[in-house]
Amino acid sequence: MxxxxxxxxxxxxxxxxxxxxxxxxxxxxxxxxxxxxxxxxxxxxxxxxxxxxxxxxxxxxxxxxxxxxxxxxxxxxxxxxxxxxxxxxxxxxxxxxxxxxxxxxxxxxxxxxxxxxxxxxxxxxxxxxxxxxxxxxxxxxxxxxxxxxxxxxxxxxxxxxxxxxxxxEQYPIPASIVRRPVAEEKAIRFAVDRIVAAKSPILVIGAGANRKLTSKMLTQMVNDYGIPFVTTQLGKGVIDERHPLYLGCAALSAGDFVHRAIEAADLIINVGHDVIEKPPFFMQHGRLNEGSDHHETNPVEVSAGTQVIHVSFRSAEVDPVYFPQLEVIGDIANAIWQMNNGLAERELPGWDFSRMMEVKEHHDANIAEGSDDDRFPIYPQRLVAEVRKAMPDDGTICLDNGVYKIWFARNYRAYGSNTVLLDNALATMGAGLPSAMAVHLVNSGRKVMAICGDGGFMMNSQELETAVRLNMNLVCLILNDSSYGMIRWKQANMGFSDWGLEYGNPDFVKYAEAYGANGHRVESSAGLAPLLEQCLNTGGVHLIDCPVDYSENDEILNRTIRKLSAAI
Missing domain, CATH: 3.40.50.970 (Thiamin diphosphate (ThDP)-binding fold, Pyr/PP domains)
Structure with a gap:
């Protein structure tokens, strides 16, 4: 018994x-x-x-x-x-x-x-x-x-x-071996036919594609056939974003350069799409009227002439703005492998990606702006650039939820799948530090950094004690603006007065030390890089209090980027 x-x-x-x-x-x-x-x-x-x-x-x-x-x-x-x-x-x-x-x-x-x-x-x-x-x-x-x-x-x-x-008197049941169903050969053939017939196809990579084998197959597709790609927030890193055909991440819902790139496609290969994520594009039953100002209110709305292939483990959840014309259902990595094989047997047309690559030049130039901004408290563009330089290729950043998530999704280039962990599904606060702790347990030899707003950090800050007790090696970077920054950004965007979202914080350095962690404070923008390097290369739990200035968020994210992208 x-x-x-x-x-x-x-x-x-x-x-x-x-x-x-x-x-x-x-x-x-x-x-x-x-x-x-x-x-x-x-x-x-x-x-x-x-x-x-x-x-x-x-x-x-x-x-x-x-x-x-x-x-x-x-x-x-x-x-x-x-x-x-x-x-x-x-x-x-x-x-x-x-x-x-x-x-x-x-x-x-x-x-x-x-x-x-x-x-x-x-x-x-x-x-x-x-x-x-x-x-x-x-x-x-x-x-x-x-x-x-x-x-x-x-x-x-x-x-x-x-x-x-x-x-x-019962005993455990042995775990079964399960193989995912593979996509139907006819669906693969139809997909290959449409890709070959397209004039300017594009890959949109979503949450369901963020798997190692899928990453390998998609990288092969892009390398072998030269199809440009964009990602959703949860699709970051599936293909190394240093790739010359990377066009950007749909971090913003509308009006960014990446949306202009998607507009240039006549075929969207939508891989791992989940309607839980904010859509990177809207589908239309009919063509938009000439002169429409839809860019000002919605994500890119593709015309009725743009075809969409849905490649995923499950069939598409049909939405008023998402109803793909072809669905390839089954194991995603296997489906992309089959599509690669099918393309290898065909004579490929001279696809025209000139418009997409024109957009990419403007996108990349815009991403570089502000990366050397010396103002302090630090500005988001400089912050993201310094974190990217400090993290090794296989290092993982774990983002809590706040306006900085948009800056990192848009400006931080991910070099591998699941090296940028963020939540764009429930989008809850408080998960940044616990996520980094889980990363340490799974990949104890890799560098890991939790990036948290002061609001999100305080929702589960007590886990510093857990991390110290378990002798973890991790860095927690707190972006300190003494307010709920994401909501202040939305408040400004909606034209409301700046009210009701500011609070006080503890002395984060002393707070960390009280738990037995190492506390640090950024005193200048130039001081962030050496401090990141020191903390990432020293064992133990490190907390960095980094004052951040979000005062230009509304102007840049809601106006400047929209204006610049609309002009090209």
């Missing part, structure tokens, strides 16, 4: 789980005791359940294997909800395990009891309460299968304490 909580841990071990992130409660003590005897799984004890969920989700994003997190019932479980939505919308496999009072016999009435399974149902792929120890192996296997199945996401299992204490 085996104790149920022991069986649960054995089932996780069978699935290759290496970490459980979270905070146990009294309802998890059987599970915690079982976990203490595991030689494979390490408990990462955090200071808040939300941070544990962010870490588990990021682990899933980086590895493709489900990240596991643990909380108690009631308030511990409710603290998981933001992380669950983060994983669900962002396509990251994550399992939440929560405790519960005994379900067969309880003497505590309704104390702390919520219907957690019902609460989790709308924001997960699967939520289930275990009511028998015998069912643990099959429910764990099913939950993890669903978490990792395309599109990956969040799952939840509730383990009541009386079930955890049961005895059972």
């Amino acid at each position: 085996t104790k149920a909580s022991d069986l649960f841990v054995q089932a996780l071990e069978q699935e290759g789980v290496r970490y459980v992130f979270g905070i146990p409660g009294e309802e998890n003590l059987d599970f915690l005791d079982s976990l203490s005897r595991s030689e494979q799984i390490q408990l990462i004890l955090t200071r808040h359940e939300q941070a544990a969920g962010f870490m588990a989700a990021t682990y899933g994003r980086l590895t493709g294997k489900t990240g596991v997190c643990l909380s108690t019932l009631g308030p511990g479980a409710t603290n998981f909800t933001t992380a669950a939505a983060y994983a669900q919308l962002g396509g990251m496999p994550m399992m939440m395990i929560t405790g519960q009072k005994p379900v067969k016999k309880s003497k505590q009435g309704r104390f702390q009891i919520l219907d957690v399974v019902e609460m989790m149902n709308p924001i997960t792929k699967y939520a289930h309460q275990l009511v028998s120890a015998d069912n643990i192996p099959s429910r764990v296997r099913e939950a993890l299968r669903l978490a990792e199945e395309e599109k990956p996401g969040a799952v939840h299992l509730e383990l009541p304490e009386d079930i955890a204490d049961e005895e059972t």
Whole structure:
């Protein structure tokens, strides 16, 4: 006979789980005791359940294997909800395990009891309460299968304490070997026909393409056939953005150079698109009227004559502005490989990319502007340029959510897949530092930097203690403007008065030192580069307080770029 909580841990071990992130409660003590005897799984004890969920989700994003997190019932479980939505919308496999009072016999009435399974149902792929120890192996296997199945996401299992204490004769179910379905040969042939027939095709690379093998296949397509490409925020780094055919990232929703490049295409090969992301283009049923001022309000609206090929694991979620004419459904890397083979057998036309390359020249010149700006507090363009120079090719930056995310998505060139981690799905604050901690666990030898606004950092700043306790090597760069900068930018854009979004901050250097981390403060724009180098090349946890000036955000992002791009 085996104790149920022991069986649960054995089932996780069978699935290759290496970490459980979270905070146990009294309802998890059987599970915690079982976990203490595991030689494979390490408990990462955090200071808040939300941070544990962010870490588990990021682990899933980086590895493709489900990240596991643990909380108690009631308030511990409710603290998981933001992380669950983060994983669900962002396509990251994550399992939440929560405790519960005994379900067969309880003497505590309704104390702390919520219907957690019902609460989790709308924001997960699967939520289930275990009511028998015998069912643990099959429910764990099913939950993890669903978490990792395309599109990956969040799952939840509730383990009541009386079930955890049961005895059972069951054994873990071996993990199955699953191969993703491949795209139909006829769909591939149709796609190749349309690419060959196009005059100026373009690749738009989205979230679903951010996988290593897909990166390899897309890089081969661009190298072999010379098709230019743009990315969404979540598609950054799939192809090395130093590539001469990189046209930019759709970091802004409208009016940027990248939108002008997409307008020049008569065929868009949309790879890994997910409607969760802000669309890099809108499709139209009919052609736009001459003289339309649509650039002033919307992302680029492609005419009815522009064809769109949707290449993804799943069929397109049809939207009023997205209804592709051809869908290539199956494993993305395999689909691109098949398309490359098909193109190799065809005589290719003389595609005309002159307009796109003209736009690229203006885009690249605009990106370079301000990279040597000496003003202080530091301006975003200089900040991004210095971080890019400091980070090695395989280094990872983890962005929290704020207006700096747009600057980094637009101006920071990613050299590899998943080297820029940002959230443009739920777009939650508070995930930057926990994400960097997960990166350290997965790739402990690589440089990692969390880049956080002061607002987002303070939402999970307590995890500095976790990072110090676990002897992590990471840098946390805090962009300090003593306000909610993203909302101030939007406030200015909408013509409202600058009001209600400023606050005070602690002394971040002393704050870091109180946790046992190393605190630093940027005193000049010229001082940022040597400080970044020092922190990245010195072990331990480093926090850098960097004053930043966002006063020109509204003018540059909402007006100047729009005006310059519209003029070409």
